[in-house]
Amino acid sequence: MATVTIDVDLPPGVTLTAYHRHGDGHGFEVSWPLPDRCRCDRCQREEDSSIEYRDTPQVVRDLDVWGQPSFFVYQPAFHRCPGCNYRQFFIPPFRRKDVSYTYRFEQHVLRSLIGSNEEEVARRLAISAETVGLIVKNQLADAKAKQVDPGRVISDVGIDELSLKKRHKLYVTILTDLTDPDRLEVLAVADGRDEAAAQKCLEKLSAEQRQRVQAYRADMGPPFHAACRKLLPNAKAVVDRFHVAKKFNEAIDGQRKKNHAGLQEEAVESRAEGVPVADVGVPPPSAGPVGGREGEVGGAVRHAAPAAAAVRVPGALPGDL
Numbered sequence: 001m002a003t004v005t006i007d008v009d010l011p012p013g014v015t016l017t018a019y020h021r022h023g024d025g026h027g028f029e030v031s032w033p034l035p036d037r038c039r040c041d042r043c044q045r046e047e048d049s050s051i052e053y054r055d056t057p058q059v060v061r062d063l064d065v066w067g068q069p070s071f072f073v074y075q076p077a078f079h080r081c082p083g084c085n086y087r088q089f090f091i092p093p094f095r096r097k098d099v100s101y102t103y104r105f106e107q108h109v110l111r112s113l114i115g116s117n118e119e120e121v122a123r124r125l126a127i128s129a130e131t132v133g134l135i136v137k138n139q140l141a142d143a144k145a146k147q148v149d150p151g152r153v154i155s156d157v158g159i160d161e162l163s164l165k166k167r168h169k170l171y172v173t174i175l176t177d178l179t180d181p182d183r184l185e186v187l188a189v190a191d192g193r194d195e196a197a198a199q200k201c202l203e204k205l206s207a208e209q210r211q212r213v214q215a216y217r218a219d220m221g222p223p224f225h226a227a228c229r230k231l232l233p234n235a236k237a238v239v240d241r242f243h244v245a246k247k248f249n250e251a252i253d254g255q256r257k258k259n260h261a262g263l264q265e266e267a268v269e270s271r272a273e274g275v276p277v278a279d280v281g282v283p284p285p286s287a288g289p290v291g292g293r294e295g296e297v298g299g300a301v302r303h304a305a306p307a308a309a310a311v312r313v314p315g316a317l318p319g320d321l
């Protein structure tokens with residue numbers, strides 16, 4: 001049995017407690033502090049938390065490790081409302097209500113759509129096209145509601161179109177901050193893929209912020225360039241098709257594959273020898289949204305900065321090197 005080390009960046013406050021091999025995936029057991037007080041969604045009564053745990057673990061899809069899916073696994077905790085007996089589940093800081101994947105998995109899906117389409121991304125990640133659709137919907141709603149911090153220093157941006165429904169020709173334009181390759185972030189989203197859409201995205205930046213942008217990448221044709229020339233007076237165009245997708249993938253590789261160099265080569269080689277993609281895409285067992293007389297509460301941390309934690313993984317390489 002071989003031993004490798006993986007660095008896992010965790011959302012703030014989340015602790016890694018164990019690792020399990022999960023078929024051709026990786027299961028990371030996590031926990032996080034629960035709030036002392038809890039308000040019941042059903043009767044609105046607020047009380048000191050009275051915490052109980054559900055028997056079956058919850059499995060939540062996270063980013064891939066070595067091209068294999070990884071999952072956060074935890075014992076769902078709930079507050080039992082003393083007023084109405086409702087089971088009020090606590091929402092972990094790494095995912096939104098009623099979904100079985102992390103925020104950063106959602107962001108990965110959105111980025112994967114640059115230069116691709118829903119069906120292809122669904123196939124590649126072994127999730128349904130409906131799930132991709134829902135993720136996109138939630139991510140776009142978040143991005144539209146989001147304000148860009150006027151103090152943020154932005155020197156390098158990318159403007160891309162996303163094709164959402166191939167047949168219905170539904171497009172959105174997204175503006176990405178490319179300033180720090182390790183912290184790429186979607187800044188703004190607008191419907192359509194014309195000059196007005198690009199302009200709408202760029203106008204989320206203050207005039208001063210736009211003055212400071214030195215380079216923009218806009219690969220998808222003249223309308224985006226026109227908007228950038230107008231609104232980014234000091235920026236030069238950089239042409240590199242699919243640059244954003246590439247940069248995102250580099251950043252994810254950097255974050256997720258800090259294992260020992262020697263072993264990584266072997267891991268990649270062994271994977272190339274043939275772990276079929278279909279086998280790798282194991283969907284999380286019984287990871288559907290919680291149903292019945294249950295609700296969720298509390299503590300979602302959006303756009304969380306990663307904190308590092310290392311975990312030793314015995315025998316986690318495909319094919320037991």
Ligand SMILES: [Zn+2]
Pocket residue numbers: 040041042043044045081082083084085086
């Ligand atoms: Zn209640």
